[in-house]
Amino acid sequence: MNILANIISLTIVFAVPLMLVALGGMYSEHSGVINLALEGIMVIGALCACFTLQSFDKSGFGPAHPQLSMLIAIIVAAFTGMVFSILLAFAAINLKADQTIGGTALNTFAPAFAVVVTWAVQGQGLTTIQIPSWIRITQANFGLEAGNGFWDMLIFKYFYLTTPIAIVLFFAAWILMYKTKFGLRLRACGEHPQAADSVGINVYRMRYAGVLISGFLGGIGGIAYTIAVGSGFNSSVGGYGFLALAVMIFGNWKPVQILGSAVFFALFKVVAAYNQSIPFLPKFEGMKDQSSLYQMLPYIVTMIVLIFTSKHSQAPKAEGIPYDKGSR
Amino acid sequence: MSEKKKLSENQMFISVLASVVSIIIGLIFGFILLMILNPSKAGIGINAMMTTGFSSLDQFGKVLYQSAPLMLCGLSVGFAFKTGMFNIGATGQYTIGAFCALVGGIAWQLPWWVCLILSFIGGAIWGIFPGLFKALFNVNEVITSIMFNWIGMFLVNLLLANMPIMLASAWGASNSDRTAALSQANPGAIIPKGGLDRLFGNSSWINISVFIAIIVAIICWFILEKTTFGYELKACGFNKEGSRYAGINANRNIVLSMIIAGALSGLGGGLYYLAGTIQYVLEKKTLAMGFNGIPVALLANSNPIGTIFSSLFISYIQVGGSAMQPNFSSESTDIIIAVIIYLAAFALLMRGLIVRIMKGGKSRETAVTENAANVTADKADSMDKDDNKEAKA
Numbered sequence: 085m086n087i088l089a090n091i092i093s094l095t096i097v098f099a100v101p102l103m104l105v106a107l108g109g110m111y112s113e114h115s116g117v118i119n120l121a122l123e124g125i126m127v128i129g130a131l132c133a134c135f136t137l138q139s140f141d142k143s144g145f146g147p148a149h150p151q152l153s154m155l156i157a158i159i160v161a162a163f164t165g166m167v168f169s170i171l172l173a174f175a176a177i178n179l180k181a182d183q184t185i186g187g188t189a190l191n192t193f194a195p196a197f198a199v200v201v202t203w204a205v206q207g208q209g210l211t212t213i214q215i216p217s218w219i220r221i222t223q224a225n226f227g228l229e230a231g232n233g234f235w236d237m238l239i240f241k242y243f244y245l246t247t248p249i250a251i252v253l254f255f256a257a258w259i260l261m262y263k264t265k266f267g268l269r270l271r272a273c274g275e276h277p278q279a280a281d282s283v284g285i286n287v288y289r290m291r292y293a294g295v296l297i298s299g300f301l302g303g304i305g306g307i308a309y310t311i312a313v314g315s316g317f318n319s320s321v322g323g324y325g326f327l328a329l330a331v332m333i334f335g336n337w338k339p340v341q342i343l344g345s346a347v348f349f350a351l352f353k354v355v356a357a358y359n360q361s362i363p364f365l366p367k368f369e370g371m372k373d374q375s376s377l378y379q380m381l382p383y384i385v386t387m388i389v390l391i392f393t394s395k396h397s398q399a400p401k402a403e404g405i406p407y408d409k410g411s412r
Numbered sequence: 413m414s415e416k417k418k419l420s421e422n423q424m425f426i427s428v429l430a431s432v433v434s435i436i437i438g439l440i441f442g443f444i445l446l447m448i449l450n451p452s453k454a455g456i457g458i459n460a461m462m463t464t465g466f467s468s469l470d471q472f473g474k475v476l477y478q479s480a481p482l483m484l485c486g487l488s489v490g491f492a493f494k495t496g497m498f499n500i501g502a503t504g505q506y507t508i509g510a511f512c513a514l515v516g517g518i519a520w521q522l523p524w525w526v527c528l529i530l531s532f533i534g535g536a537i538w539g540i541f542p543g544l545f546k547a548l549f550n551v552n553e554v555i556t557s558i559m560f561n562w563i564g565m566f567l568v569n570l571l572l573a574n575m576p577i578m579l580a581s582a583w584g585a586s587n588s589d590r591t592a593a594l595s596q597a598n599p600g601a602i603i604p605k606g607g608l609d610r611l612f613g614n615s616s617w618i619n620i621s622v623f624i625a626i627i628v629a630i631i632c633w634f635i636l637e638k639t640t641f642g643y644e645l646k647a648c649g650f651n652k653e654g655s656r657y658a659g660i661n662a663n664r665n666i667v668l669s670m671i672i673a674g675a676l677s678g679l680g681g682g683l684y685y686l687a688g689t690i691q692y693v694l695e696k697k698t699l700a701m702g703f704n705g706i707p708v709a710l711l712a713n714s715n716p717i718g719t720i721f722s723s724l725f726i727s728y729i730q731v732g733g734s735a736m737q738p739n740f741s742s743e744s745t746d747i748i749i750a751v752i753i754y755l756a757a758f759a760l761l762m763r764g765l766i767v768r769i770m771k772g773g774k775s776r777e778t779a780v781t782e783n784a785a786n787v788t789a790d791k792a793d794s795m796d797k798d799d800n801k802e803a804k805a
Contacts, residue, residue, distance in 0.1 A: 120554070171754070181758035184498050184554055188706055189754035196746030203741040204449035211741070319743075323698070326558050333555060373573035379696075380566035383559045387545070390556075394549040 089237035094354045097242040100250045101309035103346035105328035107257050108301030115294025116274040118404045120187025121172045122302045123325025124194030128168040129161035129303025130310045131198045134213040134317040136160045141216040150218040154245045165303020166296050173295040180406035198319035212316040246308040258339045274400030277407045287407045330386045336398045352382045427713045430763050438751035453739040461732035473615030479727035480621035484680030485705025488673040490714035495669035496649035501557025502677040503702025504564035509535035509678025510685045511568045517601030524601050528682045535678015536671045543670030547663035569694045590691040602688035621683040633716040707749045710756035
């Protein structure tokens with residue numbers, strides 16, 4: 085049973101960054117901007133949050149107020165993610181640049197910047213920022229006794245502040261997208277910006293909002309990923325920004341389906357790591373490196389799903405096309 | 413068309429100038445960053461980056477050696493750009509190409525040129541997918557390419573792990589995390605040096621791969637500029653619907669251009685790993701070389717001949733970047749490359765700006781419009797070239 089609890093809790097902790105970042109991509113694409121830079125935004129968010137945690141750890145503030153420090157680190161990640169995404173917004177919206185190339189530039193920049201800065205701050209060759217161990221939420225936070233039972237494993241083995249925050253942000257996304265004026269306007273800008281403009285919606289401002297929210301969520305996703313991996317931050321988020329794009333497409337640009345596909349993708353990632361110890365999985369006798377096989381599957385499934393759904397794709401119609409007032 | 417155009421109307425000149433300006437801004441940005449991070453060592457770092465490539469024949473040989481795969485990845489990205497496709501999947505095609513070349517060399521004991529053909533075919537197969545998905549199902553090629561980058565990387569790792577003969581451990585070495593060294597497994601699969609090593613002071617890096625790449629670049633230029641097929645590809649890039657109206661089979665051209673782009677990246681992988689100096693390491697990470705094809709293509713404005721020079725430049729600063737250690741991480745060069753890509757994203761705007769500065773005092777709008785007009789005029793110009801020749805005769 086413990087292995088089951090382990091798999092479920094690991095799946096949750098890996099689904100959190102995927103869902104957050106995919107939701108970020110969703111906001112941006114609904115506003116009409118393809119955000120290929122999510123990977124880079126995650127790296128920048130994680131970098132700044134990890135430095136924040138490290139400084140709290142050194143000053144002694146962190147061990148004394150672990151969850152408050154964690155909250156501050158998450159806010160730092162969100163804020164820096166937003167600041168970084170301005171670069172994409174400026175190029176894509178004001179300068180009407182090619183969005184995929186702009187995103188590629190940010191993706192190239194972020195890991196390189198992270199390595200260079202970590203190297204400069206920590207000294208030569210020390211490219212990993214260690215994450216302090218006090219950030220985990222334990223039974224003690226709720227006045228419970230530590231144990232090793234099923235529920236203890238399920239809930240507390242990988243319980244971090246990012247998980248409840250992700251749940252809140254998920255509901256916020258659903259409400260914001262479908263129950264507010266803002267959500268309707270945002271979606272209008274991604275479907276038909278000319279029509280949105282004609283009824284007095286400021287398309288540029290809405291697109292900025294979309295990209296900045298995606299930067300906000302991408303930054304949090306970055307620190308959530310780093311926590312999930314657990315071995316410290318080494319200037320990379322392992323392609324999760326791209327994987328989140330797949331999650332978003334697989335989730336048809338809708339929050340609830342994005343949640344489902346994030347769990348699906350995370351499950352495959354976990355199964356890839358644990359495939360030897362899961363009894364009911366098929367054993368391919370004599371095959372080495374089966375984890376590669378399982379890690380490959382989500383991408384293949386995404387492609388197959390894309391073939392079948394492309395005819396009825398819910399993708400925002402105007403995504404990727406710079407809005408030019410003059411061409412109305 | 414008059415023979416002597418004004419400098420500010422010469423599209424080629426503007427493109428080159430725009431690239432040079434991006435490079436200069438990128439370098440300045442990088443240097444400022446180094447100054448902020450470590451002021452006392454910044455001078456040494458900058459010096460290392462800018463001079464290492466020419467510091468010795470061995471290092472210059474390395475610049476040439478690395479420029480070959482870069483050139484092919486750049487050609488791949490550029491070729492797809494010409495048809496209006498963004499081939500961000502060069503890294504996957506490159507990985508598959510490298511795999512096919514190494515299987516040919518190590519498992520099947522084939523000579524180097526057959527291995528290169530295998531890498532060409534392998535890359536082409538990986539290029540089919542984005543093109544086919546775009547043509548048949550209208551799936552964005554960027555998404556397909558990204559997915560297939562990961563599928564390719566995991567597939568190669570899976571296959572290599574299950575082909576014990578491919579690994580170094582089967583050939584007398586102890587490690588099984590990388591492919592066998594070609595000098596052990598099959599020296600005949602190593603791309604010949606053609607006497608260049610003597611010319612370059614026994615450099616271990618140099619071989620004829622850079623010349624192969626340059627020949628491929630010229631062939632690409634010929635296909636794009638001198639054949640009907642190339643004309644059709646470019647027409648699809650300018651306006652897919654328009655070209656369809658003119659009777660061009662746009663879907664066929666999309667698939668074909670992605671197959672060619674894939675083949676070029678694949679050949680790049682073959683050239684890099686058949687040099688005998690590098691072994692393919694099984695890592696859970698996509699290879700950076702394919703992604704670096706993007707700045708190469710952007711700097712060259714997708715022109716195959718320009719790619720020769722831009723790949724040499726990128727290779728040069730990369731070799732310089734690795735010499736910056738231990739004062740700075742070699743990733744410093746990636747920051748400069750990132751700035752160059754970012755500037756390339758709004759290339760048209762920048763070209764308009766350059767034209768404006770050169771003409772002096774004109775409003776931005778007119779400059780941009782005129783520039784756009786120039787582009788159209790230039791295209792018409794190049795398309796009418798044959799007529800012109802006849803007229804001159």
